[in-house]
Structures are given as C-alpha cells and as structure tokens.
Amino acid sequence: MLKGKKIAVIGVGMVGKAIISGLLRSHTVDPRDIIGSTAHEETARKAAEELGVEVLTDNRKLIGGRDIVIISVKPKTVPKVLAEIRDLLEPEQLLISVAAAVRTRTIEEGLGKPVPVVRAMPNMPCLVRQGMTVLCAGRFADRGHLELSREVFSAVGRVAVVDDEELMDPVTALSGAGPAYAYIIIEALAEGGVKMGLPRGLATELAAQTLLGSAAMVLETGEHPALLKDMVTTPAGVTVDGIMALEEGGIRVDLIKAVMAATERARALLR
C-alpha cells in the first residue's frame, strides 16, 4: 500500500528523522517521494544532508500532491502548523500526528474539514527500528487509513492499534515514556555489576542484552512473564535471592506507580 506514496513530514526532529530513515531503510518509499520541514534553515540543511531527502522551512510547500502528511512537531506547535496548512489539506490526504496528548478531535477541529486523522504514539527505539507505536483513528479515518499508518510505523518497529482514544494516555505513559524506565533499570543493574567487580562496559552490555533478550522471549513465545521468570528461578538457586531483594525494594509497585503517574500527567497535558 505504501509503495509509490508521497509523504511529507512536518518537523524533522528526533521522531521525524527516525520515521524518514526507517522508511528509507525499509525500501518501501523512494527518497524523492519524501519531503520534510523544520523551523530553521540550519536544521533543514543538516537534516537534508543526513537523510538524503528534501527538507524545507515552509510547511505550505509540503502539502500539494502528498498522500500522507505526518505532523511531528512539539504538541504546543501543532495548532500553529494546522492553521498554516488547513486550507491546503484535502480529505483524500491522510494526516498522521505523533504529537503526545493532542487529541484527534482537536486536530479535526483545527482543520475544519473531514480530513482523515490518525494519532500515533511511537517511542525512542524507533531510531534503531525497534520502536513500539500505537495508533488510534480519528472520526474520518477508516480501516484503510489505519493500515496505511501501520505500514509507515512498521518501518521503525512494532505497531498496535487501540479503538478507544482514552487509552492513548496510558500508552504514552507505558511505551512512550517506557524507554526512560528501561534505561534506569539497565543503569541500575549495571551499577550492581560494577559494585560486584564487573568492568562498567561489560556490566552495561550484560544488563542491556539481558533486557533485550528477555523482552524478545515474552514477544516471541507469547508466554506470561511470570512463567518465564519461574523458568529462570531454580529451587534454592541464585535467582530467588535476587528476586527477594527486588521485592523487598518494592520494584513492582514502583513500576506500576510510574505508569499511573505518567498517565495522569498525559491526561492533564494540553487540557
């Protein structure tokens, strides 16, 4: 579905760049079919050089003839961008927004016409094509628009879809913010290794690959994480002592509270 489609990315920052380079590396889109924009000439020039696609600073020049327009600017800049492009966008085009906390209804109202809108919440590992993106359709987007959006984000990792937009707040708190929690866990595990005499580089590699491999086990086997944990925990073995220390520290409740707190913050943003 994506082959031959013309794509504009408004806001070629961290996320915009990750999407463009993922699409290019997947060979589904020709570099001549992608155009981007930034706010400043200097960043436009650098992004164009880095990605090998055209990057402008005038959003209005991006819209004509595009099948998909992706908005990847900061949430507070979205209304300004919508006001700039609203008269140029047509209902035949698909608008995808990755802006955290910006509702599809807000975008639809900002456009004032029935342009299909899909809201996406990607995360940072999109940079290494191991991202997790969750999609949610607006009022005028149908299954075809969701499928097209799924193809875009499949170029940078896994994709899931939710029907209820309210779920985008816990999604933002879990997979959107989640890499930060994972980095803290990796850093802390590595610190434990260092405390027990491992060189820091090796300790960090061990911690990161252990999380990566364990995550792959959950996704590939489809097994409940508790069952996989039990498989590692041999009777009277080493692991159970580690688990006892973790439970004493309250890691489970801490992680649950992290997702709860970040969800509340996502709900309160832009309201």
Ligand SMILES: NC(=O)c1ccc[n+]([C@@H]2O[C@H](COP(=O)([O-])OP(=O)(O)OC[C@H]3O[C@@H](n4cnc5c(N)ncnc54)[C@H](OP(=O)(O)O)[C@@H]3O)[C@@H](O)[C@H]2O)c1
């Ligand atoms: N970072 C994450 O992990 C993450 C995860 C999920 C969703 N998101 C969402 O993704 C969006 C982008 O985040 P980011 O981390 O990629 O931000 P970023 O790195 O700061 O990138 C923002 C980009 O927008 C450009 N820009 C600013 N005003 C513009 C305008 N009026 N017209 C065109 N381009 C404009 C900036 O250009 P200049 O550099 O020239 O100023 C920059 O290239 C945000 O809405 C965020 O909520 C981020």
